[in-house]
Amino acid sequence: MKRIFTLILCLCTILSLVACSGNMESSTAPAVTAETKEAVKETNPQPTPSKKTQYPEVTDKLTWDRIKAIPVATDDMTEEQLRNVVLQYFELAQTFAWTPDRAYQYVITTSDKSVTLPSKQIYGGMPYVTNGLGNVYRWMDFYDAETGVMYLSKTASPKQIGNQCSYGTFWAWSRVSNSLEYFYTNSMTLVNGCIPVGPYKYDTSKVKFSKDDQTGAVCSANGEQVMFQSYGMMKPADGMVHYSTAGHVIMCSSTPVIVYNADGTINGDESYTTYMDQGSKWREMEQSDGTKYNVQGGVHRKVTFTSLFNDGYIPFTLKEFLGTDPVEKAEASLNIELGESVTANQLRDASVITNYTVSHVIVTVTDADGKEVYKYTGYADLGKEMVASFEYDLSKAVFPASLSAYANKGNTITVKVWVGSGECLEVCSATLDK
Secondary structure (H helix, E strand, O other): OOOOOOOOOOOOOOOOOOOOOOOOOOOOOOOOOOOOOOOOOOOOOOOOOOOOOOOOOOOOEOOHHHHHOOOOOOOOOOHHHHHHHHHHHHHHHHHOEEEEOOOEEEEEOOOOEEEEEOOOOOEEOOOEOOOOEOOHHHHOOOEOOOOOEEOHHHOOOHHHOOEOHHHHHHHHHOOOOOOOOEOOHHHOOHHHOOEEOOOOOOOOOOOOOEOOEOHHHHHHHHOHHHHHHHHHOOOOOOEEEEEOOOEEEEEEOOOOEOOEOOOOOEOOOOOEEEEEEOOOOOEEEEOOOOOEEEEOOEEEEEEEHHHHHHOOOEEEEOHHHHOOOOOOOOOEEEOOOOOOEEEHHHHHOOEEEEOOOEEEEEEEEEOOOOOEEEEEEEEOOOOOOOEOOOEEEHHHOOOHHHHHHHOOOOOEEEEEEEEOOOOEEEEEEEEEEO
């Protein structure tokens, strides 16, 4: 028996957004999904994109207040609140302003191309670095929040301050999730915690995709309409990945807009969503006050369902969003028991154990007056496979020879760890002995 639905047309406020390369166009971040089941033709076509490329303002510098304004996820948050935590982190990581303290050269190995960042220019968001491990917490170790100057001359490696597409998105998901353990583009599979969105099918026992087993083949096997249905079922903060001989991961940033053809099928050219990503190509932008700056990341860029299908993207979500793996409170401890005092050698043989991905560990020594007399930061290097680390070997951050000068003087040694939830957890505070 036929069911007749009354079609309600909603007029949405149109925002001018970033112009995308290739099949991606400048357009609106939609507010709601058209959920009518009756086949209709579009009666309100999108306006012609503006010739002037727009981007969120990046005049605001990155500060601890801005970072801490992002809520820490808790198990009593709604799904929408959890998704907003992820989106807030990703947008912040892509839109703050900075200027390098000197001309800085590094290599994007995927293109075998050397990139130089001239000094005295404004940049927006974190830079793309192949196999980069950067996040906003690490970034602040080298950044002056008052002047906006990034002291690249102090970085041991560009890996510490930049990231790549998979790591950039993973770090945003890490605000709520500790169920993802692998986060390289070819490992975005069900086995590794990526739950398919929609009715599309693929071999869910696979651990990784490869050049001979590509995500594009998944799209082709399911067909356009099944994949279009799947794209339409995404929610903000869900992921999309394509992998062929290389790959890319992007994050859905708004509720998809679905447009139907007269025969009831989804019109992939007119249906779209918006996304955020960590890109690799520098683009010059202009702020409303005329200030020019350079960005790599994408923020709320429009992409059609047809483009996603042709590029071989498959959508997925996280267990935490579905409530099948409740958000955990972040915890960290040492794998050994300590008394009121500790030696550097004891700490050197210990490890920090956490239930969220480790970003970096900070070892400090303070004197009897509370003045900091020693500090060292050890950064977790997750390797080319981008395997999440829930343990940190303190031998990489505790150096007995360096600490011996501060022992047996009433000084206190403290060990803290930054984890994916956005928290800095203390795991040790004891008198430093020889």
